[in-house]
Amino acid sequence: MIVCVLSTLLVTGSVLAQAQTPPAQQTPPPTQAQTPPAQAQPAPPPRPFPQDAKIAYVNIQMVASSSAQGKAYAARIQDLQRKKNDELAAKQKELQAAQQKLQQGQTVMSDTARTALEKDIDRMTREYQFLTQNAQAEVQDLQTELQAEFQKQLEPVIEKVAVAKDLYMVFSVGDSGLVWADRGLDVTGEVIKAFDAAAAAKAPGGGRP
Numbered sequence: 147m148i149v150c151v152l153s154t155l156l157v158t159g160s161v162l163a164q165a166q167t168p169p170a171q172q173t174p175p176p177t178q179a180q181t182p183p184a185q186a187q188p189a190p191p192p193r194p195f196p197q198d199a200k201i202a203y204v205n206i207q208m209v210a211s212s213s214a215q216g217k218a219y220a221a222r223i224q225d226l227q228r229k230k231n232d233e234l235a236a237k238q239k240e241l242q243a244a245q246q247k248l249q250q251g252q253t254v255m256s257d258t259a260r261t262a263l264e265k266d267i268d269r270m271t272r273e274y275q276f277l278t279q280n281a282q283a284e285v286q287d288l289q290t291e292l293q294a295e296f297q298k299q300l301e302p303v304i305e306k307v308a309v310a311k312d313l314y315m316v317f318s319v320g321d322s323g324l325v326w327a328d329r330g331l332d333v334t335g336e337v338i339k340a341f342d343a344a345a346a347a348k349a350p351g352g353g354r355p
Contacts, residue, residue, distance in 0.1 A: 193330035203317040205334045219292040230281035241270045
């Protein structure tokens, strides 16, 4: 069984990740100087696949982040997150405006007007909480759906690579408890190429000269 990691490649939007109650408006802290990130070290050169080897391993997370299909699925989830974040931000702005109006008009508003505004704020707060929960559920449902589809498409590709190399088994690095292995046994690059080729063949017009 392949454990897919499509969702771990995504950063859930800040609004979706926050608590249900919208935070009070605060003054942002002063911007601090950012330390430039350390320069990434070049990847070691690939090693040839050991002759007569009967096992191999694949990095599923790398397949999800580097394959065309994995990137497309991640983009779909991120698009939904952005849409939901925009909707929640608009509702939050409306709620904060009402809260500010109540705070500024405490001494001049009539009891009737204040009570009506307080009821509106209570209603908008409940609506915001409902929208937040609904947005989280929609994103989670899409992640679950796409992870299942990703796994369904990837398994036969890994099997195809394994059969071509006459392997007995292929391990998933993230799930097997693997501590060390010869880098030559890594077939991730071949799986990505085969996965991209299979996706391209299924695309409209794929495989045509």
